[in-house]
Amino acid sequence: MIGIIMGSISDWDTMKHACDLLDQLEISYEKEVISAHRTPDDMFAYAESARDRGLKVIIAGAGGAAHLPGMIASKTTLPVIGVPVQSKLDGIDSLLSIVQMPSGVPVATVAIGKAGAQNAGLLSAQILGTWDKDVAQKLERYKRELTEKVGEMREQLATK
């Protein structure tokens, strides 16, 4: 249902958090290394075939000159979520490369690094949840768990 792609295997430490989130929700996904710069033909083939292969959302992570999410978005009408990966410039270059898309070609951009990748996984599930009741129920459960964790934090704080 979800395609998770990254510009390099060096992005895995970040992108695995999107995978972990989807594993937690038991939502199927595929993962692949694809680079707009290093494998442009593969990138276009991936974007052009994504809908016919049954994907509903694409999560694309890249660092530095992070053109992958935007270029994928240029070739598909599926929603694309961009994850800025940490870089030598603290990921600011990745963030700006992904978020500053021209009008007409949106990429839903999340925060830099692990939290961003987790949110990308969650956001992709929420998109599925707009029509998939099973996924929507899992998301309700996830939210309840978040609330419970805050309850635990309050108990912890009371002991400080």
Ligand SMILES: Nc1c(C(=O)O)ncn1[C@@H]1O[C@H](COP(=O)(O)O)[C@@H](O)[C@H]1O
């Ligand atoms: N930004 C891109 C693209 C792309 O946008 O097509 N392809 C690779 N990269 C990024 O280059 C960084 C360094 O990659 P290496 O570690 O392989 O040298 C990675 O963060 C990757 O996402």
